[in-house]
Amino acid sequence: MVIGRHAIRAGRLLAMLLAVAAPWTAANAAGDDFGRFLDVAKGYCVTAPARSCVNRLWPFADRNRDGALDLGEVQALEKDAGAWAQTVDRKRNDPERDTTLVVLMVLKQTGLPKVFDSFDADRDGTLTPAELFADFRFDKRPFAALAGDPSAVDWASFGNRFGPIGTLLASLLRPAPRRSQTAPPQH
Numbered sequence: 001m002v003i004g005r006h007a008i009r010a011g012r013l014l015a016m017l018l019a020v021a022a023p024w025t026a027a028n029a030a031g032d033d034f035g036r037f038l039d040v041a042k043g044y045c046v047t048a049p050a051r052s053c054v055n056r057l058w059p060f061a062d063r064n065r066d067g068a069l070d071l072g073e074v075q076a077l078e079k080d081a082g083a084w085a086q087t088v089d090r091k092r093n094d095p096e097r098d099t100t101l102v103v104l105m106v107l108k109q110t111g112l113p114k115v116f117d118s119f120d121a122d123r124d125g126t127l128t129p130a131e132l133f134a135d136f137r138f139d140k141r142p143f144a145a146l147a148g149d150p151s152a153v154d155w156a157s158f159g160n161r162f163g164p165i166g167t168l169l170a171s172l173l174r175p176a177p178r179r180s181q182t183a184p185p186q187h
């Protein structure tokens with residue numbers, strides 16, 4: 001079922017975006033907090049317009065409430081995402097955990113500061129929503145629908161921001177084209 005598949009992809013996409021964007025306060029239990037936030041994000045954002053999803057999540061991610069994410073905030077999240085991934089039952093099939101681990105691996109390989117800089121278009125040392133989602137063209141559709149629309153997401157550009165192995169990450173997140181869109185015309 002296409003919607004079901006898209007919902008799964010949306011979960012993966014959100015896990016990845018959160019791994020890039022969402023910091024946690026030191027007072028919170030990192031793993032538990034990350035897991036709860038993922039659950040909330042998946043519940044709301046699977047059907048909500050992508051922009052609404054970002055608006056809903058951003059204040060939670062923006063620890064000092066200055067409207068942008070600094071490197072320290074993102075580094076805190078990287079740490080907490082790793083703690084969360086360790087708490088998930090490894091025997092259970094969990095695409096969010098798998099995707100989070102891939103993202104963490106990519107960030108470790110490329111270096112988080114380097115990835116951060118690739119998103120920081122104006123070089124002011126912080127990431128705004130517009131910078132973080134520069135490769136996305138928001139409309140009224142949720143992330144799940146945008147992710148499968150080549151005119152809405154520039155996956156090649158997005159992947160490049162994560163360094164040499166970012167292409168692999170993008171291919172993991174990008175929904176496979178539907179057969180009807182790729183099959184040659186029938187004559």
Ligand SMILES: [Ca+2]
Pocket residue numbers: 062063064065066067068069070073
């Ligand atoms: Ca901030």
Ligand SMILES: [Ca+2]
Pocket residue numbers: 120121122123124125126127128131
């Ligand atoms: Ca910036």
